[in-house]
Amino acid sequence: MISAKVVLITLALCTLLCSSCSRVKPWVKPYERQNIADPIMSFSRDPISDSYLSHVHDAREGAKGADGGAGGGCGCN
Numbered sequence: 001m002i003s004a005k006v007v008l009i010t011l012a013l014c015t016l017l018c019s020s021c022s023r024v025k026p027w028v029k030p031y032e033r034q035n036i037a038d039p040i041m042s043f044s045r046d047p048i049s050d051s052y053l054s055h056v057h058d059a060r061e062g063a064k065g066a067d068g069g070a071g072g073g074c075g076c077n
Helices: 004-020 030-036 047-061
Strands: none
Touching: none
């Protein structure tokens, strides 16, 4: 027969595993993300010039797109 100690340990482990699958709210709220967005996270020092050069490159190549996304890595475009 299974002892009460083994049943108790199994029940505790199952409870721990089920609680680890619960959904956790994000630590950073959407309205707080603007405080994290730092200019040092941007890819370039002069985004206006880079935008113009990208436009010129697209015009010369005859293609548009596949240049990547906007933002600096924090997830807030």
